[in-house]
Amino acid sequence: MEREYGISGAIKMASNENPLGPSSKAIIAIKKCLNHIYRYPDANAQLLKFHLAQKLGISEDSILIANGSNEVIELTLKLFLRCKQEVIIPEPTFSLYAKFTQALDGIPVRVPLKSDFCINLEAIRDNITSQTRIIFINNPNNPTGTIIKKRELEKFLKLLPENIIVVLDEAYGEFVEDPEFPQGKDYLLNPPPWVITLRTFSKVYGLAGLRIGYGLASPEIISYLNRVRQPFNVNILAQAAAVAALADQEHFEKTLQVVSEGRRYLSEQFNQLGIKYIPSHSNFIMFYLGKNCLQIYEGLLERGVIVRPLTSFGFPEYLRVSIGTFDENKRFIQSLKEALFSLK
Ligand SMILES: Cc1ncc(COP(=O)(O)O)c(C=O)c1O
CATH class of the missing domain: 3.40.640.10 (Type I PLP-dependent aspartate aminotransferase-like (Major domain))
Incomplete structure (x- = not known):
């Protein structure tokens, strides 16, 4: 993916993995x-x-x-x-x-x-x-x-x-x-x-x-x-x-804390951006972008942020983002803002 888009340091927020890695x-x-x-x-x-x-x-x-x-x-x-x-x-x-x-x-x-x-x-x-x-x-x-x-x-x-x-x-x-x-x-x-x-x-x-x-x-x-x-x-x-x-209870609890805080942060950011999302109990959030969805998905990829399109799930107007570390979440939101702005 990095070669295809000519980028380096891409972050993967597409498969709902633990952003902290293993214990x-x-x-x-x-x-x-x-x-x-x-x-x-x-x-x-x-x-x-x-x-x-x-x-x-x-x-x-x-x-x-x-x-x-x-x-x-x-x-x-x-x-x-x-x-x-x-x-x-x-x-x-x-x-x-x-x-x-x-x-x-x-x-x-x-x-x-x-x-x-x-x-x-x-x-x-x-x-x-x-x-x-x-x-x-x-x-x-x-x-x-x-x-x-x-x-x-x-x-x-x-x-x-x-x-x-x-x-x-x-x-x-x-x-x-x-x-x-x-x-x-x-x-x-x-x-x-x-x-x-x-x-x-x-x-x-x-x-x-x-x-x-x-x-x-x-x-x-x-x-x-x-x-x-x-x-x-x-x-x-x-x-x-x-x-x-x-x-390793400590790593387990740290993971839950990062996911909980990230979920709150991303939900607040979606609210501020006026983006409809489904309130999540998990370590990912599904959000609505309408007809521009794939274009924004591409825009995120160009900025090195990999999320999951939901076309194969029958929801081509939605994306799913896995909750990342604090820095990854911020980078995702910044990239999303840029991708949305570049549509205008
Ligand atoms: C709902 C659900 N069940 C099962 C799995 C697969 O888990 P495993 O890696 O344990 O095979 C996934 C992986 O994404 C999943 O989303």
Whole structure:
């Protein structure tokens, strides 16, 4: 990108990563582990499962460690979806749910969000048929940053038919400050419905490049998922880094603080610029630019700021910006002002 636009020092605010990078303790753990890479990794990621179970207050056999939470999405579909069965997917949301569904000859049933950009649980219920197998709910939702609250979710789960699996993707769950945000880990037992909750080390823990995430579900579901995954699905460096990152509470809290302050700053700046945006509970914000959207996107690129166009999500008049460091956020706003000004 830098070569194409003749720039250097570009900042990437497009993939919702941790702007602070990983914990320094994770880096140390990786370095210590380097001499061991001739060995296969622990096939069951026992140490990480032990620490996660302690932290989350759940049993180790309710945890599946995976090659990114993407792998849990894929395994869930491979395991439970049969040809021509339906998967309900809010729209817009994370694109991989539909891609994997189609790759497995399932039928994605897309349910538009409400006018406030929140996931429409009532409409999802109305779209359930005898062929529905899985429902994906991304909470908070990517790219809107909106959430479903505890009361709504519980009411929804109570009314679902027994044979349905709900995947609650909480890739961005750590960033939510609303006390009414439900924690998927609280719905794993006493099925039906069967709930599989996804979390990842790619976002708040800053380990996206290592590919490590996890699924939480009843021990029965986890045992099925374990049967279809590859034995050494998570590499040795990722496991060591995740254990260290989990223990680094200081870096975790610093990340939440930077995201919280950045979210407030960017929201205020959008207000001042008269730019419509969707109030976000996550580490990104979707904002509206209308018909000039792609031109402004290009203008930002020329100034070395990479954000995410939402054309592929069906929203060509919106962009999504990941919350960066204080300096990155300022540079983004300055570049946005310049790009808007150059239109006039
Ligand atoms: C909603 C959502 N789920 C899952 C993922 C993938 O996470 P991972 O890196 O753990 O595979 C992403 C990545 O952007 C995401 O936005």
